Amino acid sequence: MSIIQNALSGSLAAQAALNTASQNIANVMTPGYTRQGVLLVAAKPSQAGSMGAGDGVKVPALQRFSDGYKSLQLWNAASELGQRESVQPYLGQLEQVMGDEASSLNAGLDQFFGALNAASVEPTSSPLRRQIVTAADALAQRFNSLHQVLSNQRASIYQQRLASVAQINTLSVDIAALNREISATRASGLNPSGLMDERDQKIDALAGQVGIQVVEQADGSRNVLLRSGQPLVVGNAASTIVAQGQPDGTQKLVLSFASESFTLATDRLGGPLGGLQDFEQRVLGPLVASVREMAEAISTRFNDQLAAGYAMDGSAGAPLFSFDASAADGLLQVDTSLSADALGFSADPAQPGNSDNLLELIELRQQPVTLSSLGDVLLRDAYTQLVGKIGTDSQQNQTALKTAQTVRNQAEESWKSTSGVNSDEEAINLMQYQQMYQANMKVIAVANQLFDSTLAMLA
Incomplete structure (x- = not known):
């Protein structure tokens, strides 16, 4: 029976791999999708003695091909590009x-x-x-x-800053909600990869508005901070930024988190929010x-x-x-x-x-x-x-904008080299896992023949 068990585990692993490859191929054009793969681990033999070859193969989890460093580079590039793009129309x-x-x-x-x-x-x-x-x-x-x-430019900057602040607040709330969903999904044993992709896209959009730092937590959530250290998202809690008008006609940015409020420094904001502040x-x-x-x-x-x-x-x-x-x-x-x-x-x-x-x-x-x-x-x-x-x-600024665009493009290509779906690679995976499945089914067929022959000898 160990032959059949081994082959059955192999066929189930091949099915999981084929299902994963099909998911990758289905999302080859989906923006922000991170490809997945199966993690195969040989099962240790449960039988005693030197004749126990093993108990087949296990799929303990699906692997999400994500590089934290490349994601961080992508988000930093988004902030720099947003900072340069926001002020060029005014200049x-x-x-x-x-x-x-x-x-x-x-x-x-x-x-x-x-x-x-x-x-x-x-x-x-x-x-x-x-x-x-x-x-x-x-x-x-x-x-x-x-x-x-x-x-008129100053009035336009004020309106654009208000719109940027509103977008930052909305994205912060969305990221906090996704943190909660991801933690709950992981705790229930389900695959949170789709939720993590959605969260990464929200973080990228947030980085396109203001410079950020991202800190990974053990439960799968991510804390998002401004470059100056003030929190935007901590776990499932989000902060709120308000642009307050001042007597001299300027605007002051105030961040509120829990029961604390912080006046934001204007020299390290990054993104369009920092670009507008610097230009003004x-x-x-x-x-x-x-x-x-x-x-x-x-x-x-x-x-x-x-x-x-x-x-x-x-x-x-x-x-x-x-x-x-x-x-x-x-x-x-x-x-x-x-x-x-x-x-x-x-x-x-x-x-x-x-x-x-x-x-x-x-x-x-x-x-x-x-x-x-x-x-x-x-x-x-x-x-x-x-x-x-x-x-x-x-x-x-135009020179810096061109450089920022080049860096962003390179960061996207670098991210895709790890996390993006490669159609040719997935086609090869389909063929390999199909052969793996067929081979294991052949083993099951051989095991059945041997079992039938044994019964015939005993009859």
Whole structure:
């Protein structure tokens, strides 16, 4: 009977292997599916003595071909790619808008100072003076348009951050629920591979939103932490992240887990959440401040210099610009109804045709201004350097984005080399396990013949 038992165990093992191969082939195109295989172990002989060859073969468990290191590399690559992808549209828009002649501040400054230079030839000309007011208004509108673009970007970032936070919270809850299911499935003796695949996909999606660390637990669950150590998922419990608006217009991220709350550091978030935070703090915020500082410097310096001169009637020069960073209709305004004769171009109230103060106004372009993103720079060079900085930031991010995409692609191929289904390999497995099954059935047939022959001899 030991021959039949051995062959029966072999045929059952071959059936398990064929069933596993068929499952792999059925899921050859299923995203995130991890291939499985049978773990075959020779059964120890139960008969005493040297003649006990063994009791066949056992299949103690199915083997899930998963490499924790390769999965971690895949998730890290997803975080880096998400971080670079999230900010490139904003950098590209800034590069295009700021470099466009139709919206360039440099073009507006050129037109404004060109009007000043033209008026210096004939300071008493009303049309030339009026042209200065018109050019000043056009310059102010360029500042306001650019400032509006930057404000729209900040509003878009806030909405995108809220959406990312909501997705992180949802994925954390899903992963915690899958942890509970996997632990219960393993405890009941069932195969949790499908649930583990689903959880890995959720973790990959989570890594696409924020940088994470993953810690495997003995019961099959996985704890998921932020790079800074705060928990997103611990066992079957999930945390919640909230983006709180601040008085200065920024947002603060607060993570709540159990009865504890943590304010998240912004320097190690990773993923789109970290990319948006980094872009806002390192690029957008300083750029907004620099545009405001340029507008304020132009308004203050020109108004002060005009006030030091005299209008056509000998009175003190009237202000040309008005600056208000909080104004709903734009941070820089020009009163287009201002009389052109009220501009204080003369340094002598008794000489309306004097242009000394006008020349001082022209020289303001050569004076330095202090900008948050550049430091001290000449007014004439400020915008060019701002555009150059944005171009450099965009180019660096594009290069990093290409690298991140390559790393992600390589990580996916590396993961597939271990966990992905290979149709050719599974076809070979089918043939081998089919032969294994047929051979064991042949052994059973031989054993039956021997048994029948033995009975015939005893009859």
